[in-house]
Amino acid sequence: MVGKYRADHQWTSVNKTLREIRKLQDDRRYRDGREAFFIEGVRNFVQASDNNFDWVVIVYSEKLLVVPLARKLVRQIRRKGVPTVRISPEKFRSISQMKRASGVCAIVRQKWTDLISTKPDTGLCWVILGHVRFPGNFGTLIRTSEAIGGAGFILLDRGVDPFAPVTVRATMGALFRQQFIRTTYRTLRDWLCQHDGHVIGASPDGISSFHQYNFPPKTLLFLGEERQGLTSQQRLMCDAIVQIPMVGLADSLNLGVAGSLLMYEVFRGRNG
Numbered sequence: 715m716v717g718k719y720r721a722d723h724q725w726t727s728v729n730k731t732l733r734e735i736r737k738l739q740d741d742r743r744y745r746d747g748r749e750a751f752f753i754e755g756v757r758n759f760v761q762a763s764d765n766n767f768d769w770v771v772i773v774y775s776e777k778l779l780v781v782p783l784a785r786k787l788v789r790q791i792r793r794k795g796v797p798t799v800r801i802s803p804e805k806f807r808s809i810s811q812m813k814r815a816s817g818v819c820a821i822v823r824q825k826w827t828d829l830i831s832t833k834p835d836t837g838l839c840w841v842i843l844g845h846v847r848f849p850g851n852f853g854t855l856i857r858t859s860e861a862i863g864g865a866g867f868i869l870l871d872r873g874v875d876p877f878a879p880v881t882v883r884a885t886m887g888a889l890f891r892q893q894f895i896r897t898t899y900r901t902l903r904d905w906l907c908q909h910d911g912h913v914i915g916a917s918p919d920g921i922s923s924f925h926q927y928n929f930p931p932k933t934l935l936f937l938g939e940e941r942q943g944l945t946s947q948q949r950l951m952c953d954a955i956v957q958i959p960m961v962g963l964a965d966s967l968n969l970g971v972a973g974s975l976l977m978y979e980v981f982r983g984r985n986g
Contacts, residue, residue, distance in 0.1 A: 716747040719821075725771045725797040728805065735773070735809050738821060739879050745824075751877035754812055754819040756784045761887040762822050763787055769796045770821040775806040778817030788818065811879055824877055827866070827893040829901060834911035834932035836893075837865025839980050841973065842902070842913065842936040844948060845873035851940065852876065853884020854970030855977075856892055860885075862981040866893030868902065868934070903951065906934075913952045915944050916976055920957030927956045929980045937976075940969045
């Protein structure tokens with residue numbers, strides 16, 4: 715397993731820097747080993763700065779980066795001693811995953827919250843996930859959670875990666891304002907018992923419509939994997955299971971849609 719970036723890591727070679735970025739984009743094990751991830755675009759760049767994420771290196775193209783705020787921010791961060799690498803528009807486009815290259819990207823350190831240091835009543839609610847098949851769905855959930863004032867996500871084992879490039883792009887910058895916790899089923903059960911957290915799952919065979927359920931103050935929404943739904947182990951952790959009514963022929967909803975509906979129902983219940 716590759717190690718974390720050292721403070722004295724050298725970024726003098728443009729080609730080595732670009733190879734490093736491609737590894738972070740393509741290889742989750744490499745991202746986890748480095749404890750870092752790749753961001754691109756002015757919105758993500760500004761949000762990472764505003765929310766005090768730690769920079770590893772900033773890469774930019776003088777010709778492509780035309781937004782004055784971002785150009786100023788690059789200069790400010792460089793004066794603080796953060797490594798910056800200037801590259802040509804062609805080289806920037808070779809690593810860009812956006813339809814239109816923004817001219818600024820960076821390698822940023824991952825930020826995790828320790829489960830023991832937080833409580834179920836932090837924010838409007840938490841979302842628990844064991845596995846997500848499509849990273850874009852996770853990005854949608856992150857964006858919705860930030861919109862309703864949710865605390866963030868509790869991720870069980872290693873089935874979900876919040877720092878996958880597709881997920882990061884889908885959040886539209888919301889990722890930087892959410893907390894992420896990685897833990898085990900056993901540790902989560904102990905924590906829930908200690909803090910009296912209420913886990914609410916969602917399934918077509920739920921006891922009542924989510925519109926009719928009174929979500930308690932310490933709500934944690936447990937969302938199952940897109941195709942299989944909640945497993946038997948996950949159901950055992952739920953205090954209640956609700957359903958989202960469907961009158962058409964569809965027998966399930968997209969995970970991003972279903973999770974967003976539930977989060978907004980919690981929001982509606984708290985805000986009248």
